[in-house]
Amino acid sequence: MASKNRLVKETKVQEIKEKLEKAQSLVLSDYQGLTVEDDTELRKTLREGGVEYKVYKNRLVVLAAKELNIEGLEPYLEGPVAIAFGYEDATAPARILNEFAKTHKKLELKAGLVDGVVYGEEQIKAIASIPSKEVLIAKLLGSFKAPLSNFAYLLSSIKEQKESAETAE
Known part of the structure; x- marks a missing residue:
């Protein structure tokens, strides 16, 4: 039983690592308090913008980031966190989430990673304006x-x- 659970976790960590390597950027956001309708609307908007939106266990993201030598994300991976991965346009996740957060106050941008550099909330909002x-x-x-x-x-x-x-x- 424990080995099956471990295998599932290892598979998830590998999946996260692949997304981290492939993404030009990612944005971490706190989605707690969004209604199902709001979340559905957000996911649709992100998908149309070429952004993948996922929720993973924070601990698994930390493990994947450590395996890729990405430092600085861990402090932002507390509580409910969703990750928006931008593969084509590095500014798309920040831009779309920031625009959505203007009308949906429950969504909060926490941090992001652009070209291997971790940025806090204010810097991600600045990137969103690009x-x-x-x-x-x-x-x-x-x-x-x-x-x-x-x-x-x-x-x-x-x-x-x-x-x-x-x-x-």
Whole structure:
């Protein structure tokens, strides 16, 4: 009986380790007090944002983190803790959870891990304010486009001036 329980725990620790290695970021949150409807809405929003949301036993997360030499998460793994794993966009878990917490006061961001660095609540909220990768790329392209458009307009104006000068002669 004890060996079966141990095997289940070892399997869970391995699963957590795989998620920790694969994730660009993760955010720990206290979900205590959310209604079933709120939790369902949150999970749907996270899934649509490409974020995986899981609840594991804190002790198993601590063991997985230690095996991967991740330090600093343990103090935040107390009480009911859910983990949002971001695989594609490092800011997505923080951004989505922070936005949800604005209208659902029971959800509290505790901490996060981005590129191997543990951040506290305030730093995670700051990370949440960073736009998504797609938005940043669009802004960058927009900043390239504006000067090019202005340059094209300038060339067009010069051409029109020369043409009107030639027809006036």
